Amino acid sequence: MSSENIGKHAIPAGQENAHIKAADYDRLYAESVNDPEAFWGREGKRLDWIKPFTKVKNTDFTFGNVSIKWFEDGVLNVSVNCIDRHLPARADQTAIIWEPDNPSDPAQHITYAQLSENVNRMANVLRDLGVRKGDRVVIYLPMIPEAAYAMLACARIGAVHSIVFAGFSPDALANRINDSGAQILITADHAPRGGRSTALKSNADQALLNCSDKVKCLVVKHTGDQTTWTEGKDIDLKALMADAGTECEPEPMGAEDLLFILYTSGSTGKPKGVVHTTGGYLVYASMTHEYVFDYHDGDVYWCTADVGWVTGHSYIVYGPLANGATTLMFEGVPTWPDAGRFWEVCAKHKVNQFYTAPTAIRALMGKGPEFVEKHDLSSLRLLGTVGEPINPEAWNWYDEHVGKGKCPIVDTWWQTETGGHMITPLPGATETKPGSATVPFFGVKPEILEAESARPVTGNPAEGVLCIADSWPGQMRTVWGDHERFMETYFQQYPGYYFTGDGCRRDEDGYYWITGRVDDVINVSGHRMGTAEVESALVAHEKVAEAAVVGYPHPVKGQGIYAYVTLMNGVEPTEELRAELEKWVRGEIGPIAKPDLIQWAPGMPKTRSGKIMRRILRKIAENDYGSLGDISTLAEPEVVDDLIENRMNRG
Numbered sequence: 317m318s319s320e321n322i323g324k325h326a327i328p329a330g331q332e333n334a335h336i337k338a339a340d341y342d343r344l345y346a347e348s349v350n351d352p353e354a355f356w357g358r359e360g361k362r363l364d365w366i367k368p369f370t371k372v373k374n375t376d377f378t379f380g381n382v383s384i385k386w387f388e389d390g391v392l393n394v395s396v397n398c399i400d401r402h403l404p405a406r407a408d409q410t411a412i413i414w415e416p417d418n419p420s421d422p423a424q425h426i427t428y429a430q431l432s433e434n435v436n437r438m439a440n441v442l443r444d445l446g447v448r449k450g451d452r453v454v455i456y457l458p459m460i461p462e463a464a465y466a467m468l469a470c471a472r473i474g475a476v477h478s479i480v481f482a483g484f485s486p487d488a489l490a491n492r493i494n495d496s497g498a499q500i501l502i503t504a505d506h507a508p509r510g511g512r513s514t515a516l517k518s519n520a521d522q523a524l525l526n527c528s529d530k531v532k533c534l535v536v537k538h539t540g541d542q543t544t545w546t547e548g549k550d551i552d553l554k555a556l557m558a559d560a561g562t563e564c565e566p567e568p569m570g571a572e573d574l575l576f577i578l579y580t581s582g583s584t585g586k587p588k589g590v591v592h593t594t595g596g597y598l599v600y601a602s603m604t605h606e607y608v609f610d611y612h613d614g615d616v617y618w619c620t621a622d623v624g625w626v627t628g629h630s631y632i633v634y635g636p637l638a639n640g641a642t643t644l645m646f647e648g649v650p651t652w653p654d655a656g657r658f659w660e661v662c663a664k665h666k667v668n669q670f671y672t673a674p675t676a677i678r679a680l681m682g683k684g685p686e687f688v689e690k691h692d693l694s695s696l697r698l699l700g701t702v703g704e705p706i707n708p709e710a711w712n713w714y715d716e717h718v719g720k721g722k723c724p725i726v727d728t729w730w731q732t733e734t735g736g737h738m739i740t741p742l743p744g745a746t747e748t749k750p751g752s753a754t755v756p757f758f759g760v761k762p763e764i765l766e767a768e769s770a771r772p773v774t775g776n777p778a779e780g781v782l783c784i785a786d787s788w789p790g791q792m793r794t795v796w797g798d799h800e801r802f803m804e805t806y807f808q809q810y811p812g813y814y815f816t817g818d819g820c821r822r823d824e825d826g827y828y829w830i831t832g833r834v835d836d837v838i839n840v841s842g843h844r845m846g847t848a849e850v851e852s853a854l855v856a857h858e859k860v861a862e863a864a865v866v867g868y869p870h871p872v873k874g875q876g877i878y879a880y881v882t883l884m885n886g887v888e889p890t891e892e893l894r895a896e897l898e899k900w901v902r903g904e905i906g907p908i909a910k911p912d913l914i915q916w917a918p919g920m921p922k923t924r925s926g927k928i929m930r931r932i933l934r935k936i937a938e939n940d941y942g943s944l945g946d947i948s949t950l951a952e953p954e955v956v957d958d959l960i961e962n963r964m965n966r967g
């Protein structure tokens with residue numbers, strides 16, 4: 317169905333008190349892009365500054381010269397903005413509701429006073445261990461309150477955190493520790509999830525075998541189950557916190573000092589460390605959290621992401637806490653003990669705003685509406701999605717069964733690199749269309765360019781690659797340790813623009829529809845995975861000669877991982893080997909990288925110069941072999957027939 321045929325959904329009733337109303341959007345948007353100094357100068361004041369900024373924007377997208385600075389002469393501390401400044405009015409208000417994996421274990425309600433105490437204690441522990449401003453700390457934790465304490469403790473003393481999702485393998489963890497040069501790793505004994513438990517500490521032990529022996533391992537004894545323990549190297553974090561002082565002087569930070577590094581997959585090479593700084597990032601996270609979720613004092617807000625991803629950074633911890641909100645942290649999974657868990661938690665804690673990924677909605681939709689209907693969802697006022705395009709069927713199911721037709725749905729398009737929402741409805745201002753992220757947020761200037769010519773496509777409708785024409789405060793500043801790579805990845809191909817890597821359509825009404833990645837990144841259950849990473853994991857196996865990985869449409873995950881594998885001469889392709897390779901990739905990267913389909917490929921379609929033609933592999937994986945295009949430039953066109961003959965997902 318074309319976008320023009322899908323009707324707009326009117327703004328649901330009850331949005332009269334929304335922060336941004338329909339009448340405000342056009343005026344504020346125009347100001348934000350025409351006079352960013354005035355607009356952001358005002359929004360910058362939503363934070364408490366130790367030394368107020370006098371400069372607002374100083375940004376340059378020129379390739380070779382890219383530099384992004386916001387509020388550059390301001391001085392602040394992020395943890396003070398997320399904690400201390402709320403204490404006079406909200407010491408006893410719940411900051412974090414922690415819902416454990418097992419529903420029969422008690423939830424915790426952590427007040428702002430308790431958050432302050434825990435963060436200060438942990439900050440003192442880190443300082444006592446010699447951690448100073450600018451030092452990196454890697455965090456490898458499950459979804460427990462200590463993950464938030466660790467982030468804020470780093471922010472308090474000016475250390476730069478780098479969170480590694482607890483589902484990543486020891487190798488992936490070691491690479492990130494080494495690339496960031498961290499000398500502190502914070503982990504936990506075990507990570508319960510969905511009734512099972514991952515031995516996180518033993519993953520950490522394995523990772524540290526490949527790191528400098530200077531790296532200290534701080535362990536949160538979370539489940540209390542047995543782990544290995546090396547005296548002198550492993551440190552019991554909770555025990556040190558119990559002895560530490562409850563006041564830790566915050567480090568004054570320049571607005572452009574680093575807040576965190578978060579590794580994310582790109583189209584080539586190893587994951588890159590996306591760098592975010594303190595001032596602009598926090599202004600942007602706070603503002604988008606308030607306006608996009610229409611957060612009001614007293615609301616209970618829940619984002620189901622993991623703090624290992626950017627969504628958890630901006631919309632579980634920094635945005636909500638900067639706004640003095642009550643934010644829910646969930647340790648478990650949507651389908652355990654049953655497919656009603658999300659809704660049970662919403663009912664139990666009277667959640668007002670609920671934010672999740674389309675893949676979760678599709679998975680739950682498949683289990684039937686009875687799991688939703690048995691819970692009281694009357695507290696819900698707003699629903700959100702993020703991570704991948706949402707298909708209209710899933711949108712409508714969410715609207716009807718979860719929102720009961722009464723909740724605005726915000727489909728928020730953004731990226732690790734953008735720090736916060738970029739294209740999204742505002743609940744009191746924007747009519748929605750199922751599947752469209754709708755219109756740009758304040759200060760965001762999307763532009764659709766012709767992929768080949770790099771010419772802007774003006775007028776509507778338009779289709780091409782999505783670029784952004786000017787900077788916004790939440791934008792990443794550089795790639796950790798490699799500013800050249802930053803410029804080459806995002807500013808070279810389309811000069812003068814930030815290139816998002818996404819394809820996009822703009823319809824007759826000027827609404828944006830993200831069509832998915834145009835580079836070699838695939839989006840599996842809303843998680844970014846570089847095809848190059850999975851390929852290098854596969855070829856690291858002794859029986860694999862060559863591997864090519866592409867994405868294909870998957871009914872629940874959005875995209876699945878399709879791997880073409882050429883085995884070493886003389887190696888038999890067997891089902892056992894297939895299972896072994898799946899396990900191998902899980903071990904090399906983590907469960908999220910496990911190929912969904914592995915096809916044995918005696919030959920790959922290559923150009924005469926030896927380059928694999930992924931376009932063809934993608935078409936075969938998509939079952940779209942009728943439109944392979946020109947294959948005459950292939951060195952051996954007949955390999956294509958074999959690949960089609962043996963394709964894995966026959967439709």
Ligand code: WTA
Nearest residue numbers: 702703704705727728729730731732830844
């Ligand atoms: C995709 C997650 C369509 C997109 C915050 C982007 C989306 C990548 C949406 C970034 C959405 C994210 N509609 N596609 N609402 N949100 N994406 O860095 O391809 O993990 O480039 O950030 O996810 O993924 P990342």
